[in-house]
Amino acid sequence: MQIIDVAPWLCWILPAIGALAALALNKVNRKAMNITVLSTTLLSCIMTLLMVPSLLNNSSIDHALFWFQIAGAQVNAGLLIDALSIIVANVVSFLSLLIMIYSTKYMAEDPSIARFWFFMSLFLSSMLLLVLADNFILMFIGWKLVSLCSFGLIGYYYRDEKEHWIGGPAPFPFQKPSRNGLKALLMTSFGDTALLAGIIILYLYSHTFNFMELIQTAGTWLPAMAATPGILALTCVLLLLGPLAKSAQFPFHEWLPEAMSGPTPVSALIHAATMVKAGVYLIARMLPIFFFAAWVAAPAYPEALTFFIMAGAIGAFTAFLGGTQAMVAKELKKVLAYSTMSAIGYMVLALGISGLSAGSLVAGTSSSIFFLINHGIFKVVLFLCAGVVIHSAGSIYLDHMNLSTKRMRFTLVSMWIGGLALMGVFPLSGFWSKDNVLIACLESGQYAIFAVAMISVVLTAFYVCRMMGLAFHTGTPDGNIHRDEEFRDRKLAEDHAHGEEGHWIEILPYGLLAALTVVIGLVGPLVSEFLSSAFSTYYANMGLEVAAETHTGFLGLSGLGLEVLVAAVSIVMILIGAVPAYFLYIKPTSNPSNLLPQTGIRRTLYNFLWNRWYINAFYNKVFVEPSIWVSKRVQRYIEDPLNQAINGGIPEGFKWLSRGLSRIQTGKLRINMLYLLVTIVIALIVLWLGGFI
C-alpha cells in the first residue's frame, strides 16, 4: 500500500477522532485534551502534505469503496485526489493547524473549550471530507457538517451574554450569537436544498454521483437532459445556489456579517479562510461538466452558459456589494466579514469567467484558486490580528480602538501586511492573484465584469486604510473622533491592560502567515505559472481540449504587455481608494464624520450602505416576518376552527341527534302500541305502493 492510498482517508478521519477525543477527555484532563486535538490536527496536516507529490505528478486518483445500494444502482464512497482537491485540502489543513495553535492561547480560559475543540476538529474533518469526496453524496455530508459546525461555533456563546452580542452600537439593534448561528444555518440550508435538487436532477439523467464519471460520461447523458428545454438551465441554477449560499454570495450573503459573533479563531478559520471557500471549491468542481456542455460537446448546449453567466455576474456584484458595506462598517470583524464576501466574489467571478469563453478555462480557474490560497492566508492574518486587537482594545468597534502602535508592533506589522495584500499592493501575494483575475476578465472579453472588479479594488483600498487608520493611527485618544459614551463593555476594557500585545503563541501563527504572504508575493509569478500548468494538465486529463491561446487580447496587447497594463491600472485604482482614506483616517486633517451631514445625498448613501442596502430588512419583511405571521395564525384561524368544527361539532351533532331520537322513547304504553300499529300500516302502504298487494 502506498502512502497516497491511506493519507487522504486518514487526513479527515484523524480530526474526527480528535473531535470525539475532545469530548471524551473533557472531564479527564484538559491538557491531554488540548494535546490530543492539536496532534490529530498536526497529523492531518501532515497527511495532506503527503498528497502534494501527486499534485506534482499531475495524477488524479479516485479511491472508491462500495458504500450502499439504491434502486438499480449503487453508491460508492470514495476520495478523489487531484490538483483541485489537493490544493484546497492543503490550504484548509495548514490554516486549521495554525489557527488551532492560536486558539490554545486565545481560548485558554474558556470553561467549555471541549465544545470548541469538538466543533473545530469536526469542522476540519468534514471540510476535508467535502474537498476530497469523489461524489456528490459524500461531499454533501461534509458540506452539511461544516454548516453544522459553523452553527455550533457562531452560537458558541450560546447563553447570549451581552458582551458577545454584535451589531450596534447602541441605537442600532444588536444580534445575539444563538440567533446568528441559526440564521447562518438556515440561509445556507436554503441553498443546500436547491443544491440537493440539482444533484438529484443531475443524477436522474447521468445515473451517477461521481464527479469524474459525470464528466467522462457527459457526452452520453447531456443530450437526454437537453432534450427538455429548461432542465439544463434549471440544473445550473439549482446547483449554483448551494455554493452561493455557502460562500455568502448575493443573495445569500446576509448570514456572513452576523457570523462574526463566534470566537475570533472561528471567524478566521470558518468564515474567512475555509468554509466559505467550500462554495468556490464546489463551483470549480462542477465547472468542467458545464464547460463541456457549453464548449466541448459537439452540438453545444448554450443553456449550460447559465452556470457561468450566473457565477460571473453574482461574483462581480457581490465583490462590489461587500466592498461598499465594508467602507462604513463600525465593527472591526464586520469590515473583515464584508471584505471576505467581496473577495469570494472575486473568486466566483473568476470561475464564471473561465467558462464564458472557450479559451479562459485555465486562466479563470487557476487565478481563482490562486486567489483562494492567498486570500485564505492573508485573511487569517487579518482575523487573528483582529482577535488580539479586540482583546486588547476591549471593544469590537473601530471607533473605540486607537491602539498604541508601539506596544503592539508585531500585530501592527502583520496586520498591515495582511491589509496591503488584501488591497493587492505590489509585491504581496494578493497583487498577483488579483491581477490574474483581472487579466482573465480582459482576455475573455468580459469588460463589464472587469470594470466592476476594478471598482472593487478602489473600495478595498479605501476600507483597508480606513480600518487600519481607525484601529491604530487615529490621533489622540479623545481627539476628533466621535466616541460613544456607552462603551459597550467597560468592564472588559478595564480588566485588560489597554493596548497589550498578544501572547507569543498568538503572534506565532499570524506572524508566520504574514511572512508567507510576503514570500508568495516575491515568487508570485512562479506560483501563478505553476498553478496554470497544473490546471491545464488537470483539464486536459478530463478531455476538455482547451483551445490554445487564440484570444486576441485587449487592445492588441497580450502576454506581458497586458499584465503590465493591468498592473498599472490596478495600482492607480488602489491609489484612488487609499489616498482619501489616508487623509481621512490615518493622518486625519478633519473629523471624517464632518463628511456626513444629517441629511442630503451623502447621508442617504451612507444610510443605504450602513443598512446593508436594506437587503436584510427586505428579507425580514418578505420572508421572516410573513412566515412568523402565517405560523402564528395557522393555529388560530385554521387549526382551531377545524378542531372545533370536527372534534367539537361532530360529537355535538350526535348528541343532538341522540336527544332527538330519545323523544320517540316515551315509555308510554299507548304510544308504544301505536308504533306497532303504525308499523303494520306503513308496511301495508309500502306494499301497496310497490304494487305487491
Added chain:
Amino acid sequence: MFTLPFDLLLIFTVASPILGWVSPKQYRAKICGVFAAAALVVVGVALFGLYQDVVANAAVYLPSNALNFATLRVDALSIFMTAIFLGLGFAATIYSIAYVENSGRTPFYFTLILALISGMVGIVFAGDLLALYVFWELMSISSYALVAFFKEEGTPIEAGFKFLIMSAAGSATALFGISLIYGLTGTLNFEGLVAALSGATPNAWIYLAAVFVFVGFGVKTAVFPLHTWLPDAYSAASAPISAILSGIVIGPGVYALAKVFFTAFLPIQTAWTLAFAVLAVVTMLIGNITALRQTDLKRMLAYSSIGQVGYMLIGFAAASQLGLTGTFLQFFNHALMKGCAFLCAGAIIYRLGSRDISGMQGVGRKMPLTAFAFAISVAALVGLPPLCGFPGELTLFSSAVQADLTWLGVALLLNSVISAGFYLRIVYVLVQPVSSPAVEKIKESPLLMLIPILALMVLIILFGVWPDPLVNFAGDAANALISLGGNP
C-alpha cells in the same frame, strides 16, 4: 316424551319449585340455584348426545322420528341456539345464586329461568309454526314474570306490564300471520311450507302474512320501531335477567324470523331483503345513537342491544349462507359480550347501589376483575380484534359486500365507531381515580358473581383469538336453515 334434553329440561322445570318447598329455608336460594345450574349442565350433556344424532342425520324429527307428524325438528341450528341458551342461562343462574340470596321467592325465580329456557329451547326445536307459537308463549310468560320479579327495584312491575302488553300484541299479530300462512298452504310444518310455497307465484296474501309475522316476531326481536319496550324492560329487570333477556331472549325472535323468512317467504325474498337492509340500518342507528346520551348504565346497555339487533339483521338482508352465518355468529357473540356486560353492570350496581354512570368513577380501582371483564366485553362489543365481536362483524360485513350491499357493511362499521362513543365512556369511568365516598366503600364482586363473569370474559377472548370452531358451528347452523329452505 320428545327427546332427552328437552324432556329433562321440562322435568327439571317442574321439579324446581317442589325442591324449593321441601328444602330448608335458609339454604333455599342456594339449593334451588345449584339445582337449576345442575339441571342446565345435565341438559347440556344430554344435548351433546342429541348433537351426535343431528350430525349423523342432518335433522332429527320428533316424536318417533317421523317426518309427517313431527312436532319438533332438531337440526344444527337448533343445537346451536340451544347451546347458547343453556350456556348463558347457566352463567346467569350461577350469578343469580349470589344475587337473589335473600329473596323469599327464590324457587320461583329459578323455576322461571328454567321455564324461560325451556320455552326458548322449545322454539328452536319446533318443527312447525304451531309448536313454535306455543313455546313462544311459554317463553313470553316466563319473561314477563322475570322482569317484574324484584318489585323493590325501580319500576319493574310497570315495565313487566308494558312488556306483557306489547309482547301479547305481537304474539297476536304473529298468530294472525301464521293463520294466513296456514290458509295459503294448509300446513304449518316447515318442510311442508317449503314444499307448498316454493315456486309459487307471490300473491298479496304472502306479503300480508310476511308483514304480520314480521311485526309479531319483530316485537320480541326489538326491531325498529318495535323496540320501544326494550329499554324499559331490560333496565327494570334484575341483572341476571337483563343478561338473559338481552343476551338470549332476542335469540328466539331472530331465530323465528329467520326460520319463517328463509322457508315460507323465500318466494318473496327480493322484497324482504331490501326491507331488512333498511331496517337493519335504522335499527342500529337508533339503538346506538340513543345510547350515546344515556346516564343509566343498564339503559345504555339496553339501547346498545337494539343496535346489535340491527347488526344481526344484515345477515337477513344479505340472504346468503355467509350472511346467516354472520347473523348466528353475531347472536352467539352478543350473548357472550352483552351477557358479560350486563352481569358486570349488575355486579357493580349490586355493590354500589346506584346505576348512574357518572357516580361510578373509580369503580375499577375497587373491583378490578369485574372492571377488567367489563372493559373486555365492551371492547368486544365495539368490535375490536382480537375479541369475539370482530369475527362476527367481519362475517356480516363480508356477506354484505358479497351481496353487493357494501353500504350496509359501511353502516355496520360506522355504527361500531359510534357505539365506541358510549361503550368507551364506561371504560373511562371505571379507570378513573375514586372520587366519591360511595365508591370508596365498595369491594370486589362476590365470588359466585365473579365466576360467570370471568368465564364469559375468557370465552370472549378465546373465541376472538380462535374463532374457527365457533364460525364453523355457526356456519353449520346457517347451512341447516339454508338447506331446509332448499336454497343451497
Added chain:
Amino acid sequence: MDTAIPSILLQAVIVPLIGALLCAFLGKYLKRNTGWIAAAATIYSTALLAYVAVQLWTQGGQLVETYTWGTIVFQLDFGFLADGLSIPVALAMSIICTAMTVYSINYMDHRIEHLYGKDKPGTYALYYALFLLFPVGLIGGALSTNTIELFLFLESGLFPFYILMDVFGYKDRHRIAMMSFVWTQIGAAVLLIGAVIAGVKAGSFAITSLSVLSGTDLGLLACGLILVGILMKMGTFGFHVWLPLVHAEHPTSIAAVLATIVGFGTYMIARLLFQNMFASFQLFSLPLMILAVVTMFYGAYLTMGQDDVKRLFACSTIGQTAYSILGLASMNAMGVEGGVFYFISHILGKAILFSVAGILVTQTGTRSIKEMGGLAGKMPLTATLCLLGAMILSAIPPLSGFQAEWILFTGVFMQGLTGTAYMILAILALFATFLTAVYTFWPAIRIFFGPTPAGMEKTKEAPLTMTAPLVALAVISVLIGLFPDIIMHFLTSVF
C-alpha cells in the same frame, strides 16, 4: 432462508404479550421496576428480529411462518413474513418500543406520582401491561401476511392507547382519548372496508391476492378506501385534526410510539398498495403528491407557531409523515425506498425529540417554551439529544434523515421529470423540507440557548434511564446515516 430458532417470528410477537401478562400480575409488587420486565420482553423481541435480519442479510430470500388461524369466511392464514421490507420496519419499531420502555421507567414514575400520588402500585401494572401491546401490534402488523391479520394487529394497540391516554394523559385527556379512539377507529374502519371488498371479491384476504384486483374498477375502489383509511391514520391534511391534540397530550413515552403508529401507514401503503395494487395505486400519484405537499407546508407552519414543547413535536409529525407519503406517491422504487427509509429515520428522531420534551417537562415542570431558555448549560446531554433529533428531522448528515431524504427526493424528482406539475410539486416539496430546519432548530435554540430564566436555574440533567435509550437511538441513527446499506440492502432486495 432458515433460522436455527423455531417459530422465531411468532416468538417475536408473542413474547411482549406474555410480558404484558407478567406485568399485569407482577406490577403491584414490583412497582416501578415492572418496567424492566417490559424492557426484557421488548429486548428479546428486538434481539430475535435482529437475528432474523442478520440471517436475511446473509442468506437472502424471505422467511415465512404460517399458522392456520381460521376458516372465517375464507381461509385465513395467520402468517408471518419476514422480507426486505418488513424486517427493517419491524426491527426499527421494536427498537423504538424498547427504548421507550426503558425511558418510561423514570418518566412514568414521575407521571404517576404527579397524577395519582406515590401509593398506587396498580398503575404501573396497568401502564406496562398496556404498553407492551404496542410492540405486539406493531411487530405483528409489519409481519402480517393477510389484511385481516394486519387489521387485527393494528387495532390491538387501539384500546390500550385509549386507556393509557385516559389514565396517564395530560390536559383534557378524557375527551382527547375518546377523540383519538374514534378517529383511528374510523380510519381503521375505512381501511377494513377496502380490505374486505378486495378480500371478498378476490376470494382471499392474503395481501398478495390484492393484486388480483389491481387495475380493475373495483381495485380502484378498494385501493382508494385503503388509502384513505391509511391517510386518516397518518394524519395528512384534512384528516389531521386529531393528531396534534392526541400526540401532544399523551405521556411522551407513548407519543413516541404514536409517531411510529402514525408512520406505520407508510409501510402499509408500500406493502398493500405499492407492492400489490400498483396498477390502481399509480392513479393516485398526483392527488397524493399534492396532498403530501400541502400537508408538509401546513405542518411546517403549524409547528412553527407552537409555544408548547409537546405540541410542537406533535405538530411536526404531520409534516414529517407527509414526506413518506410524498415518496410513496412518486410511484417508483427510489421513492418508496426513500419513503420507508424516511419513516424509519423519522421515528428514531421523533422518539428522541418527544422524549426530550418529556425530560423537559419532568425536569422543569413546564411545557411552555416561553418559560425556558439557556438549558444547554444545565442539561448538556439533553440539549445535544434535542439537536441530534432536529438533525434527523431536518436531514443533516451524518444522521439517517439525510440519506433517507435524498433517496426519497430522487424518487420524487424521477416522477417530477414525467410532467411539469410533478416537477413543480417536487421542487415545492424540497423547499418545504427547508422549513423543517426552521421548526426544529428554532425551538431548540429557544429552549436551550440564550439566558436562563430565573426559575430554571436549578434544573438538573435527567437520570440515565431517560437519556441512555435516546443516546442509543441517536447512535443507531448515525450508524444508519453513515452506512445506509443497513437499511438499503433490505429495501433494494424487494423494490
